[in-house]
Each structure stands twice: as structure tokens, then as C-alpha cells.
Amino acid sequence: MKVALVTLFPEMFAALTEYGISGRAIKNGLLDVAVFNPRSYTSDRHQTVDHRPYGGGPGMVMLIEPLREAIAEARAWIAKETAQEENSQPATVVYLSPQGKVLNQQGVKSLVAHQNLILVTGRYEGVDERLIQLEVDEEWSIGDYVLSGGELPAMVMLDAMIRQLPGALGHEDSADQDSFAEGLLDCPHYTRPEQYEDLEQHNNLRVPEVLLSGNHEKIRQWRLEQSLQRTWQRRPDLLKGLKLSEEQQNILKRIVKESADESGSSNQ
16 A cells, blocks of 8 residues: 655654554554645745635635645656556545545545555645645545644545554464444453552452353353443444444344333333
8 A cells, every 4th residue: 555645744744654563563564644735835945834714704715826736746656656566556645634534444444445646735724726636535534523624534544544454463363353343333342450449439240250251152242342332322323334244233122122121120
């Protein structure tokens, strides 16, 4: 996988490229990342990359020409890097924008399938609309809120994509068991000690017995039930349109019934 980053602040991406799972994946050659700064493609001594918007209003808008040249250089880098590869795909240009499609797990998988990506990160009031018309294939957002620039969304997107690459995680099943991997929230997890005493709250908290039983089928069932219960309680919207197996449907019906029974009892 080849990813080109078009950004005014390349230093920000060191948090992703030099640390943790993502840094290790890059170091091990699971993907190549290159950075292209629009300031490098300006022609004036001030390296101007923005200007006041036509029609007036607050803020500045990023100029089209430095961005187009940076994207062209990024396309050339990807083409050169993939020249010897069979069935190599042309780069898909993604603009990180609050107006884009909101990223979810399925969106992450669709982006990984592109193989070669150019992520364009805006600043100020955004980019000249003509850049989007001429160069951008897809617009993506990480949520319905506004940030100071596209660098953080690009890092979020790239980190999520790297987790999907074979060999990126320590265990090959880790990505499959993440929250949202099957449309559901993940189950709770525990590690040592088996018993934890909270002296301030006077709680004596133990790991659920089923996880200590060694019975893998019961553990699987418990985790599935916990996953369904958490999704139903915390994110019921995720269940809409989700195709549940017969086992999942039966467990969910039982969870809903037990909750209704408890609610009825408490109201008596």
C-alpha cells in the first residue's frame, strides 16, 4: 500500500509514522508513506499557499495551484513506486472534509481496498472548490464537528486502515475482533489480577468466572452476549439494518426480554 500525504504540517505525522502499531507497520514495509508540502510548490518568496475568499468573509482559502502541483508530484511518486507491480491501481485522491461521508469501519475497509491513496489535508476555511472538482475522487469526514485542519482526521483514517493490513497487528485475529468489525461493539476485556480490591469504593471486583473456566465455547457465548448487550444499550442505532445470525437474534431477544422484566419489576 502506498499513501501520499499532502499537508502544510508534515511534522505532525511523526506521531503516526514513528510510534506504535502504525510506526512498526511502516518500518516493516507493510506500506510506504510519503509527504508532500504545498509550500514546496509555490513561486513567491513568502511561499504563499492561501488568499482571501472571493465574495468576502472571514478566514483564508488555500490556493489551487500549489495543491494541484503537490498532488501531481504525489501521483508521480506512487506511479514510480508501483511501476513494477502487476495490477497496480492508480491513486485515489481523498480530501478530508467536514462535508465528506462520515468514516466508519466499512468505509475504512473500502479505503484499504484502493491500495494507493493521496490524502489531502485542508487548512483555514478549506480549499478552492475547483481543486475538488478537478482532483478529488472522494471526500471523507471523521465526524460532525470542525477541526483546525485535516491532519488529525488523516491520521485517524490512516491508523484505522493500517490495522486492516495483514501482519500489522500482533495477532492475526485482533482486527476481526475489534469493535465494529462485525457491526457490533466489542465485549469487555480483563487481565491480571483475577481479583481487584478498590479500597476507596470498598469494592471487591473479580474477573467473570466464565473467562477462567477454560471452556472456549462458553467463553465465546459470553463474549457474544456481552457484545450484543453493550451494542443494544449504548449504540442501538448500529443494530438497525444489521444482519444478525439466528444465534445472535435469540440472544438479543433474551437480553431485551430480561431488561423489560427487570424494568417491570422495579416499577411495581
